[in-house]
Amino acid sequence: MKFTLRQLESFVAVARQESVSRAAESLSLSQSAVSMSLNELEKQFDTRLFDRHGKRLQLNELGRQLLPRVQALLDQGRDVEALLQGEGEGGPLRLGATLTIGNYLAPLLLGEFMGGRPEESRGRVHLEVHNTATVIRQVANFELDFGLIEGVCQHPDLEVSPWIEDELAVFAAPDHSLAGRQDATLEDLLAEPWILREPGSGTRQTLEGALGSRLPRLKVALELEHTEAIKRAVEAGLGIGCISRLALKEAFRRGSLAELPAPGLNLRRQFHFIIHRQKFRTRGIQHFLDLCRRAVDGIQRSDQIVLRRADGSVIDYR
CATH class of the missing domain: 1.10.10.10 (Winged helix-like DNA-binding domain superfamily/Winged helix DNA-binding domain)
Known part of the structure; x- marks a missing residue:
């Protein structure tokens, strides 16, 4: 050559x-x-x-x-x-994840991925956390090996595979006037100021799709790029929010945030794997994808995922 x-x-x-x-x-x-x-x-x-x-x-x-x-x-x-060189699962792994997956699932999955092998046989792992649009662009440009996303991907060069269903929840501070009201209507929700993820995020896409023709009535008071910032702003009484149940489990359990009914809104969505159609799948990539699939075997929704820490103890947020 x-x-x-x-x-x-x-x-x-x-x-x-x-x-x-x-x-x-x-x-x-x-x-x-x-x-x-x-x-x-x-x-x-x-x-x-x-x-x-x-x-x-x-x-x-x-x-x-x-x-x-x-x-x-x-x-x-x-x-x-x-x-x-003795790295059993292959060379460096460059993973992209959207914010909900990247903050709440990917680090734990990577911990399980790396924890089962001797340190000398581990390849370097690099995780980038961005919104859906950015992860799609980076995977399409071969800047990342593959991505885990929560939004819609229609890029012609990418192969998209379903992973696990996720569901958003509408929530407020526990002392909010709508908290605890099971008779709250969609009209009541639309009358409130909302604190949302930025345009281009999968979470925002799902909510806007669920609202349909009622979208122009949505009162967006604040747009933030991080789910934890949205939770803090809602706790402070600045408005109501809508993010994944996966990110709200602990807050709902502690009572620091309260779920609001969302009648008439379909807030279910699908998490997906994305990878370039011409990408060579190294042993490390295939092993991590297999681990992701095993993690959701037999469960229906992302907040039911059970993972293990590096020491083998179970991380169960249900």
């Missing part, structure tokens, strides 16, 4: 960063080394892989066709390297 793995690594890094200098930084190489690798690759095959716009480099049509194949080849190379 005329190309080297270093040349391919440089190509992928520049494709992601759209800059030789940023690509060099991500690879811990000099800018001249990355530039030389890329130039040699293009020169050897008498072709161009990028369109140059000043200092910015964008993939051309050939480069876009090449990127997923090169990424798969590098993933397989890292899998081979990890096996030779």
Whole structure:
């Protein structure tokens, strides 16, 4: 073969960063080394892989066709390297998760994933937590190996598989005028100020879809990017909220927040796995996906998931 793995690594890094200098930084190489690798690759095959716009480099049509194949080849190379180095589950794992999953499930799943193996055989794991739109973009651009999302994904390059059902709950501070009222109507809820996740989040998508034609009547008083911040704002009496039951279990159990009836609203949704259709599935990726599926075997909803800590003790929030 005329190309080297270093040349391919440089190509992928520049494709992601759209800059030789940023690509060099991500690879811990000099800018001249990355530039030389890329130039040699293009020169050897008498072709161009990028369109140059000043200092910015964008993939051309050939480069876009090449990127997923090169990424798969590098993933397989890292899998081979990890096996030779004794890392039983493969090389680094780059996981993306939306906020509800990333804050309440993914760290525990990763703890179980890493806890069952000797330290010397563990590959490095990297978790990024963002909203649905960001995780979809990063998986589509091969910045992440795969994602766990709570929103809708219709990206043509991504394979979407169902994981477990989730349900949102409407809630308020325990001293709110609607708390404890089983006769509260949807009209009562719509008359209140709401504290919600930002547009682009799966939680926001689910609530807006459930409201349908009544959406324009929703009074959004505050938009926050983190579920814990929403819970604190609702506890402070700034309005009512709507997030996953998974994030509310402890608060409902303690009585620091109160669930409100939401008649006529279908607040159920599905958590999904997303992975690029051309992504090579390393042993580590497949092992973690299998672990996720085992964690939900025989249960119906996300807040029923039972996980174990690294010491083997059960984490059960039911």
